[in-house]
Every structure is written in structure tokens, then in C-alpha cells.
Amino acid sequence: MERIAGPGNVNNQFSEGNPAIGQQATMVTAKWTNDVQEEICNVIEEAGIALDGEAQNQLYQAIVSLVAGVVGDGSGAVPTTRLVSAAGLATGGGDLAADRTITVPKASAAEVAAGTNDTKAVTPLALQGGVGGSLMAGVGYKTIFGLIFQWGTYSVGANSSATVTFPSAFPSMCVYANVSGGRLDYGAQDNNPVVSGVSSSALTVFNATDGSGVTGKFFALGF
Known part of the structure; x- marks a missing residue:
């Protein structure tokens, strides 16, 4: 598109001419009118509107459609x-x-406890159920982020050993086990019970105390 450049233009503007001074009126050239036609038609067709020789508002419709796709429809709508x-x-x-x-997607308490799903978000409720659950039961086990915690009670006679089976066998291995219990006695023959052996399914408690058996609790960690 360009401004009118045909004969009789005045600074690329239309002029009616002035016969008194011999100035001719501006000639409307085919190029300029074709430019105007195509500029208008291209806007209408770019908006996806078919040209209609009977309509007189297609340019308006095209502008509204194109503008709505950029800044919304004027009602505050997002494009x-x-x-x-x-x-x-x-x-x-x-x-x-x-x-x-x-x-x-949110993870369940079981998925939090398993610690293997990398496609879900952890909510406080799921975290509480999967990690922060109660460990108050006398015997039990819990899996937290792939680690398995087990606890329970044992009973062993004087100067003897006892094997205690875990509530659930560790799939791979037990990496730590300990026991509590015994009595407050500093004699060399009355040492408190100790873990003398461990496997993936059980631990062995040895009691060096003379004269009586001992009961206590155990705790084990593995995976």
C-alpha cells in the first residue's frame, strides 16, 4: 500500500484541482484502488470470513474477530x-x-510410605499417614521411604540365649538391631542382655544375668 501518487496529487494527497491556475484534479489510478481493495479484503479473509458482495460490515466483523483473539472480546475475557x-x-x-x-495427582499414605512413586505430590495428610503414623503398638513394623522399622518384645532365661522372630521378615537384610531390658546390677556376671546374632527374619538375644530370666524390648532397622 502507498499514498496516491497519480498525476495531480499534491504531496501524495488528493486534490480537486484549480482550473484558474491550470492545476488538474488528482487522477485515481488503478494501482491505488487495487491496493485499497486488497488491503481491505486481506483483513476480512485473514479473519476467516468469506467475501460477500452484499454485506457492508465485513471489515468491522473482521477487526472485532482479530482483536478478540489478541486482547479478548472487550468484556475482560482472556484471548x-x-x-x-x-x-x-x-x-x-x-x-x-x-x-x-x-x-x-496426590500420593496416598501407602505410596508415601513406599517412597518409590515420583509422579505424585505429597500432602500433609498423606505424609502423616505414610511417615508420621503411631509407633505405640507393642509389636509391629512400619515402612518409611523404603526403610523398614520393626519393634517388639523378647524373653530370655538366665545365662542363655533366645531367638526372636521379627513381625515381618526384611526383604533384603537387617542392618541394625538392639535390645533394652535387664537389671541394675554391676556384677561382672550380671551384664544386661545383648544382641548376639541377627538375620533378615530374626534376632538372637543373649542374657548373661545369673539367677533369673529377663524380658525387654527390641528395635530393628533394615530394608
Whole structure:
């Protein structure tokens, strides 16, 4: 597109001419009118509107349509060409031609305890159930982030050993075990019980105390 440049233009503006001074009126050239026609038609067609020789508001319709796709429809709406994209753990999204929902899946308490799922978010409730659960039961076990904690009671006679089976066998191995119990006695023959052996399914408690058996508690850690 360019300003009128045909004969009789005055600084590329139209002139009616002035016969008194011999100035001719500006000639409307085919190039200029074709330029104007194509500029208008291109806007209408760019908006996806078919040219209609009977309509007189197509340029207006095209401008409203094109502008709405950039700045909304004038009512405060977000342009439908904008996108809402999900990333990370979130799924969903899309263009704003319709309502879109972004979803973040949450882990269950069991999934938090297992510690193997890397595709879900951890909520405080799931964390409480999967990690912070009560350990107050007398005998039991709990898996936290892949580690297995086990606890329970034992009973062993004087100067003897006893094998205590874990509530649940460790799938791989027991890496730590200890016991409490005994009596307050500093004699060399009355040492408190100790763990003298351990496997993935049980531990052995040795009691060096003379004269009586001992009961107590054990704690074990493994995976």
C-alpha cells in the first residue's frame, strides 16, 4: 500500500484541482484502488470470513474477530488464542476456547510410605499417614521411604540365649538391631542382655544375668 501518487496529487494527497491556475484534479489510478481493495479484503479473509458482495460490515466483523483473539472480546475475557500449559506433576491445560482444568495427582499414605512413586505430590495428610503414623503398638513394623522399622518384645532365661522372630521378615537384610531390658546390677556376671546374632527374619538375644530370666524390648532397622 502507498499514498496516491497519480498525476495531480499534491504531496501524495488528493486534490480537486484549480482550473484558474491550470492545476488538474488528482487522477485515481488503478494501482491505488487495487491496493485499497486488497488491503481491505486481506483483513476480512485473514479473519476467516468469506467475501460477500452484499454485506457492508465485513471489515468491522473482521477487526472485532482479530482483536478478540489478541486482547479478548472487550468484556475482560482472556484471548482464546492464549494457552494454559501444564508442567512438572501437573496435567491438563489447553487453549482458552473452553474452561480448562489443571490437575496435580496426590500420593496416598501407602505410596508415601513406599517412597518409590515420583509422579505424585505429597500432602500433609498423606505424609502423616505414610511417615508420621503411631509407633505405640507393642509389636509391629512400619515402612518409611523404603526403610523398614520393626519393634517388639523378647524373653530370655538366665545365662542363655533366645531367638526372636521379627513381625515381618526384611526383604533384603537387617542392618541394625538392639535390645533394652535387664537389671541394675554391676556384677561382672550380671551384664544386661545383648544382641548376639541377627538375620533378615530374626534376632538372637543373649542374657548373661545369673539367677533369673529377663524380658525387654527390641528395635530393628533394615530394608
